[in-house]
């Protein structure tokens with residue numbers, strides 16, 4: 001694939017924005033402004049951008065509690081995202097959902113989810129609707145390696161295959177499901193091997209390479225949109241942060257983390273843009289400055305936003 | 320007496336019973352190396368090995384179902400459901416299989432299965448990680464349901480539950496794990512189905528369980544300042560339900576408040592209110608008050624979550640309504 005300069009710029013800028021957004025969220029968690037649990041996607045920005053950018057705004061997406069980056073890549077306003085984390089009325093879910101439940105129908109985001117595997121059948125339903133109504137839309141469900149052992153997800157796989165639904169199942173294999181190595185919880189070497197049995201197209205990609213993820217996903221999008229059925233993608237990735245804030249990480253070694261950190265796409269990608277795609281350092285620095293300014297603005301917006309009004313607590317129960 | 324945290328008390332019960340009964344196995348997500356996300360099973364993998372502390376994939380329907388099979392064939396599995404909210408994922412294995420197996424087999428099949436889980440809100444975990452679901456388990460026949468409020472009860476009830484040959488749902492509270500209380504060094508048991516009077520009083524009775532007992536005790540102190548002497552009963556189990564202890568108290572005080580963190584609508588509070596009016600109607604001097612979570616999914620934002628969940632003040636207001644009715 002050939003990439004326009006502006007597209008590459010946008011990819012890097014969004015990846016960096018996601019990284020800085022997540023770091024700010026962690027800071028808010030540590031200072032007590034953000035409550036509950038927080039599962040940063042730090043280290044997984046290349047899959048967020050590479051998987052979601054090939055989608056149209058009206059395509060559907062379901063993701064997990066680790067989905068802030070994917071939601072932002074899909075078009076969710078990061079200011080509303082941060083305000084949601086602080087439980088404010090201006091948040092994307094008016095403070096009702098918090099970190100694990102970002103939802104924004106205006107950009108096709110049918111929701112993060114706090115139940116492992118639960119987003120997959122919802123995406124299949126959205127894809128079936130698009131197929132029945134011949135809208136040309138597709139759906140994507142992003143989930144982790146651990147979700148591959150959840151019944152609802154496996155049922156969704158087969159539904160998609162049986163219905164030839166235009167859906168992409170995008171598995172971010174970051175080697176661990178919470179604190180458990182996925183290798184100890186499945187009988188195959190790769191998850192793509194398991195998925196192959198459903199009778200559809202499977203693909204595997206290096207999830208630390210945003211260009212490769214973008215290219216692979218673009219093929220999958222073309223496949224699904226042209227009516228050739230569902231696609232499963234396994235992207236190999238790694239989180240550079242704990243499962244959640246507070247994770248003591250006894251299950252992985254410092255060396256392992258360091259090995260992946262050396263390949264961190266947030267530093268590797270801009271270098272590659274310079275080396276292979278005609279960017280110069282000044283442009284990279286300008287993007288960094290832009291992102292810093294945007295993060296300041298996001299922070300300010302969230303902190304200055306009003307709290308929800310308690311009198312409206314039950315307003316959204318029924319239509 | 321020495322003081323232990325609720326989680327340490329639970330771990331002691333598991334350790335003692337596992338040492339005594341080689342058929343007890345633990346199953347669950349991240350319970351081994353990590354010791355469980357709430358650290359209750361910390362150290363048990365080292366002590367008992369991977370054949371007794373079995374790490375599972377994220378397959379709740381599967382591993383609860385498999386535990387029914389383990390139980391029917393001679394083991395005593397203890398399954399950890401990391402959050403109560405995931406019980407829905409395992410619902411068939413729990414409600415159609417574990418709960419009914421003994422009855423459907425004419426008493427031939429035994430299912431000594433213990434499901435340990437934790438529930439409750441107050442931490443900003445939002446709608447899918449903050450629910451209190453004892454009502455479901457209480458409603459479906461075939462399960463014993465235990466909800467300890469103190470470290471002492473946690474240990475004593477868990478030990479009894481591990482000697483019970485039936486499916487038991489043992490419901491901890493995420494905000495109780497770090498609470499401390501006296502726990503004797505010597506072995507003891509708290510029988511299932513026996514309520515505990517945690518504070519005696521003569522003017523009104525508050526029945527509660529799990530973390531809400533702590534709120535009820537605080538509310539009782541506040542009410543005392545206004546001259547209302549409140550008796551607080553910790554039900555400890557919703558199945559078997561010790562209604563006699565409640566009736567004895569109500570016959571003394573004439574006023575009843577039932578307080579729980581589960582949703583108010585059709586909650587266990589409604590069951591207790593109904594039993595009391597059936598059996599002690601003539602003793603009641605005021606309508607029975609029910610305190611529970613609002614009938615909405617638990618919201619994330621702090622001011623909303625505080626409003627949605629029953630706190631000390633909600634119970635104080637209910638006590639006053641009952642007392643001044």
Ligand SMILES: Cc1ncc(C[n+]2csc(CCOP(=O)(O)OP(=O)(O)O)c2C)c(N)n1
Pocket residue numbers: 064066114115116143144145146147148174176177178243348377379401405408
């Ligand atoms: C049904 C269900 N079971 C268990 C959990 C608790 N839990 C939250 S995240 C997680 C691990 C998921 O791992 P994976 O799918 O690999 O996603 P990752 O967190 O690595 O992105 C677990 C077990 C849950 N949220 N839902």
Ligand SMILES: [Mg+2]
Pocket residue numbers: 144145146172173174175176177178
């Ligand atoms: Mg994972």
